Amino acid sequence: MSRTVPDPPSPTGAPSGEMAVEVEGITKRFPGVVANHDVSFAVTRGTVHAIVGENGAGKSTLMKILYGVQRPDEGTIRINSEQVTLHSPADAIKHGVGMVFQHFMLADNLTVTENVVLGAEKLHGIGAAARAEIDRISDDYGLDVDSGALVADLGVGARQRVEILKVLYRGARTIILDEPTAVLVPQEVEELFGNLRELKREGITVLFISHKLDEVLSVADRITVVRRGTTVDTVLPGDVTSRQLAELMVGSELPLPESEKSTVTDRVVLEADGVTLHGGGRALLEDVALRIRAGEVLGIAGVEGNGQAELVEVLIGVREPSAGRIVLEDTDISDWDVRSIREAGVGYIPEDRHRQGLLLDAPLWENRMLGHQTEAPSSKHGILTPTEARTDTERIVAEYDVRTPSIHVTAGSLSGGNQQKLIIGREMSHHPKILIASHPTRGVDVGAQAAIWDLIRQARREGLAVLLISADLEELIGLSDTIRVILRGRLTGEFDPESVTSQQLGSAMTGAGKDAS
Structure with missing residues (x-):
């Protein structure tokens, strides 16, 4: 109690x-x-x-x-x-009682008013009376939302205020x-x-x-x-x-963080040069240039929707760049497919573990094989080897502290933090040359977050190159050797984590700050 x-x-x-x-x-x-x-x-x-x-x-x-x-x-x-x-x-x-979920449930092609009244048309209709009520609520609670605006044109903060408006409109x-x-x-x-x-x-x-x-x-x-x-x-x-x-x-004391010495070497593992990606009649990425060295964590900061997802898709082969080149060590991989890039040594922690990283209804040992089914211990000479995969899953569960009663339970039965540790264990088990980590601690608790940070630091000490994309500025500042800002598909700034503040990064991410610090 x-x-x-x-x-x-x-x-x-x-x-x-x-x-x-x-x-x-x-x-x-x-x-x-x-x-x-x-x-x-x-x-x-x-x-x-x-x-x-x-x-x-x-x-x-x-x-x-x-x-x-x-x-x-x-x-x-x-x-x-x-x-x-x-x-x-x-x-x-x-x-x-109303609830605003982490993942917004708004229709981009509708106005604020249309989104708010959807499903609650009986309250004030769908016309002027509804809009007047929405404006009143917005004014009374200081939400500062334009009821006539198209949701597609709103930033993340404004969309969240629309979600709050929705529940207040319903009387919460x-x-x-x-x-x-x-x-x-x-x-x-x-x-x-x-x-x-x-x-x-x-x-x-x-x-x-x-x-x-x-x-x-x-x-x-x-x-x-x-x-x-x-x-x-x-x-x-x-x-x-x-x-x-x-x-x-x-339920226990947390270890004190240790000071980290730089582990960055001169050996470039991954380089992008002039990478551009077009889609929907516009540039999703424009002239992106970056280098990641062995033993380095390069952090990418940006408001969601500014090209982070597209950058990841280009680097792992889901999409081919419209221009520019991507070089893994000394090999141009710009036109390689996902399987070839992964087998060449690119590890990947996806942004959405449920949609992109796991089969939620499949057991843990099958998820251990996912994305690596052409490599040992998942297969040999092109034939799947479930026994070896199960044995290795037991090792991952023990080594990465994946808390589960069995490797035979479904991935969907695990907590978010344990799902994420399973993915990291799977990727690290193939000794990648570079790890692309997209929001690696999103939606996990402080204990799992600390464990994942320690895993990334340890991998960096062992010479792994890491591209870290995160909306958590504390995470970026705490783990990165260098931080770049992505804004409207362009890398616009470079910051030293030792001196930059969250406020300075936030300003650069919204286009209000200086390009570099």
């Missing part, structure tokens, strides 16, 4: 001590797994209440229960002091935000936090789910820690450091 902490100061419009949400003894079981066990906490109305925990700790299941997606096996939920049974998200919305007084800062640059994070403060002033309650502990400490009024399916503590942000919070999450 959670430790009781005093109520935070009462926000305007929310009497101190009034509870927006109370959960008590929530338990949820799945075949072979207890996702939540005796979860209990209470959320004061008009506050930001953070929920933190490792991947697999039960946060997602708990939020789905609060939003009516799943039913608990045991326990009670009270909303505004009324005990409720939630059969669906529609029930949750009727009780004033409690909003669940799932990893709301995952794709935002620092300036957009500050804007979001300003929006949350305005929501609090108007009596709105926010449940804030995040892995970024410094952000949690700066924005939350209270923090509930979930570990192994149950609540272990509720704390005030002024009473803990980010390190202490992380240790509460994992």
